[in-house]
Amino acid sequence: KNGSMTLAGIDNALKAAGTVFDFIGFDACLMATLENGLMLSQYADYMIASEETEPGVGWYYTGWLDKLSLNTSMPTTEIGKNIVDDFVEVCNKKCRGQKTTLSVTDLAELSATVPGELTGFAKAANGMIQNDEYKTVSDARYNTREFAQSSKIDQIDLTDFAKKTGTAEGKKLAQALVDAVKYNRTSSSISDAYGISAYFPLKKMSKVDQAADIYDDIGMDSEYTSCIKSFASLQLGGQAAAASHGAPGSPLPSLLGTLMGSSQGSSMMADLFTGMLTGSFKGLSGMSSSNTGFLSDRAFDDKKAENYIRDNSLDQSALxxxxxxxxxxxxxxxxxxxxxxxxxxxxxxxxxxxxxxxxxxxxxxxxxxxxxxxxxxxxxxxxxxxxxxxxxxxxxxxxxxxxxxxxxxxxxxxxxxxxxxxxxxxxxxxxxxxxxxxxxxxxxxxxxxxxxxxxxxxxxxxxxxxxxxxxxxxxxxxxxxxxxxxxxxxxxxxxxxxxxxxxxxxxxxxxxxxxxxxxxxxxx
Incomplete structure (x- = not known):
């Protein structure tokens, strides 16, 4: 409640331990991430973790520990399967209706096969964002399984996202992820959760800079970082353009009968981005010069972005x-x-x-x-x-x-x-x-x-x-x-x-x- 350990902090702790573990398990929420798996790959053979928030009962230790005590040479994958099965089955009985996920991932395979496919996927997605296909990426992101939704932490199932972009690179990344996850189970109340999640912004852009810094700390792929910065920059540009044309950002004008707004005209994106970089964030809740460093690294042409947003914006006057x-x-x-x-x-x-x-x-x-x-x-x-x-x-x-x-x-x-x-x-x-x-x-x-x-x-x-x-x-x-x-x-x-x-x-x-x-x- 009073804080959490960062990935860099976990990295330092495991480094100090000086041990390579058979598996590292997290009886905690939201830890089955690609970022976590790549960091852990030098310290363990397998990761056992949940993509979603965990029900309060947590893991059921009695079952899998009893089985392990009867066969102490049990393969790690079998131990992991027992942990997953016990967890999901107990949660289904005691916490029926809650979203439950748990997966076992081969960290050596993950670190050997996924980074290259992630680079190809990120390059392709970034190219789409820069070449008038932002909507395709945005649609895929919106329709992707998201975790801890009410908290808006922008953690999504990476396999599901890769599939839904519809690119050849996405299919390759999805296959590499599925192959690295050796066992995965979910409750019936959740779909499209394949075992490995990742951060991709949509709900809370104020965290993009923080994510980029973490990626630098753990050696995450720079192409992926560039991709999320491009996506967030164009997304913020779309919001800024809407605000400049009277989008209220609140339901109150509707309630008060003062709803106005116009159809989207031509907005000078260069001016809007310059304004944001110099501290002007009118109509952009939660954004400030302290959390928009990613705008400086935007890879697209401002004029091209201006034309795209003008041609792909909601006509407020039609509502x-x-x-x-x-x-x-x-x-x-x-x-x-x-x-x-x-x-x-x-x-x-x-x-x-x-x-x-x-x-x-x-x-x-x-x-x-x-x-x-x-x-x-x-x-x-x-x-x-x-x-x-x-x-x-x-x-x-x-x-x-x-x-x-x-x-x-x-x-x-x-x-x-x-x-x-x-x-x-x-x-x-x-x-x-x-x-x-x-x-x-x-x-x-x-x-x-x-x-x-x-x-x-x-x-x-x-x-x-x-x-x-x-x-x-x-x-x-x-x-x-x-x-x-x-x-x-x-x-x-x-x-x-x-x-x-x-x-x-x-x-x-x-x-x-x-x-x-x-x-x-x-x-x-």
């Missing part, structure tokens, strides 16, 4: 509800415009007479036969035992049989500790179920993510939390929402959509290929 011939309201965009949108979520606010309570984001929307977004809202929202709560959708997984598993979280305090209540909606729980609570650490530079699954128990005190905005459109603070809820497990926990009255205002949030957010007018 208006139109009345259709059947009397319903629709958002009518061209197919080209819809193709620029990665994410669409319903954003609901409650007017309490003094300002707006933000109730969160849900993946609730519908289209007509012509592909137009239907502007309807039934004034319902998620509640727990009759208590309204803020809810944020994070992930939807489609299983082989076509059924869906939807995940999300509710910000709250559990017995005085800040947590995210983890919710799942599936065939067994169509109305939703709480599968645990994950502690939320105060914001820090290390992005430490806690293990999941504090189990809720009888007598627990839940206090829901929400963001609050004034009528002037200013964020006030995060406040408690409603009265505390004391759990009575005999009565159980009931999740339900309930009518929350007419004092609600709903908008749709659209997120484009540059991770720039836009909001529609209030749904009529």
């Amino acid at each position: 208006l509800w139109s009345r259709d011939s059947d009397g319903s309201y629709k958002l009518m965009l061209s197919q080209d415009q819809w193709s620029l949108i990665h994410d669409l979520e319903l954003n609901v606010f409650y007017d309490d007479g003094e300002g707006y309570v933000d109730l969160g984001l849900d993946n609730v929307f519908d289209y007509d036969d012509e592909g137009n977004l239907i502007g309807e809202y039934d004034n319902t929202w998620l509640t727990m035992n009759g208590n309204v709560m803020a809810y944020y959708h994070t992930d939807t997984v489609e299983e082989e049989d076509g059924s869906l598993i939807v995940s999300g979280y509710v910000p709250a305090f559990l017995n005085g500790e800040r947590v995210e209540l983890l919710l799942i909606f599936d065939d067994d729980n169509p109305q939703g179920a709480v599968i645990g609570a994950r502690p939320v650490y105060e914001e820090s530079d290390n992005d430490t993510v806690a293990k999941n699954a504090i189990a809720l128990k009888d007598g627990d005190k839940l206090e829901f939390v929400c963001d609050y905005y004034s009528y002037e459109g200013e964020y006030q603070d995060s406040y408690y929402l409603g009265e505390p809820l004391i759990l009575d497990m005999n009565e159980g926990i009931k999740i339900a959509n309930m009518d929350i009255g007419k004092s609600v205002r709903a908008v749709y949030k659209l997120t484009d290929i540059y991770e720039q957010s836009y909001w529609t007018q209030v749904i009529p």
Whole structure:
């Protein structure tokens, strides 16, 4: 909670140990990374680690240690398989619904085969970014399996990403990664997790410089570093161009009826980049001269970037509800415009007479036969035992049989500790179920993510939390929402959509290929 060990720190500790291990295992979150594996390759034969956050029960040591005690000459790969199987099976019983991953990776093979393929992949992706194919890379990145999504640490499955770029180099990298991972298992609630993850920016560009520094420290491939810098630079350019044309960066103008914005005209990208390099970051939340050194290393031509962004940007002036011939309201965009949108979520606010309570984001929307977004809202929202709560959708997984598993979280305090209540909606729980609570650490530079699954128990005190905005459109603070809820497990926990009255205002949030957010007018 108070800090985490960097890869360089782990490197120094293992170097001081002076031992080459059969395997190094991490009963911890998010450690099955390429960066970690390449660093560990000089200290161990195998890495056993999870791509995703780990459920709070952690590894089940009794099973695999008992088997090892009966056969102390057991091959390392078999030990690893036993660890993985026990972990996934115990988690499926005790933490059903939580995302679970664990893999065994041959570090000698990883270090011998993957770096060369990674270089080829990074060169190809960088070439695409510089030659009017940024959208292809951005689409692949958006559709790739991402881990610890609510924390926005930009850790993704590298095999899945390599495949989804659709390049020959990507296929070669994916094959090398799959070959190096000797055993891998996941829970049914997660897909496209092949055993090795890596950092690739999208949600939080303020960490790009930090990642580049870490890559320098551990000797990571320079082509990959160049690729993520190019991607982040063009992404930030797209956001800057949108901000210069009135993109609000907040839903408040929509709520207040002051939503403006124009179609994307010609923005002088050289001027925008120069402005950012000299400290001008208007409309770019979280960015400053202290975390945008990557802009100085951008490999593309500014004029070419300007033309690309102009031709591949959302027309803000088109985000208006139109009345259709059947009397319903629709958002009518061209197919080209819809193709620029990665994410669409319903954003609901409650007017309490003094300002707006933000109730969160849900993946609730519908289209007509012509592909137009239907502007309807039934004034319902998620509640727990009759208590309204803020809810944020994070992930939807489609299983082989076509059924869906939807995940999300509710910000709250559990017995005085800040947590995210983890919710799942599936065939067994169509109305939703709480599968645990994950502690939320105060914001820090290390992005430490806690293990999941504090189990809720009888007598627990839940206090829901929400963001609050004034009528002037200013964020006030995060406040408690409603009265505390004391759990009575005999009565159980009931999740339900309930009518929350007419004092609600709903908008749709659209997120484009540059991770720039836009909001529609209030749904009529």
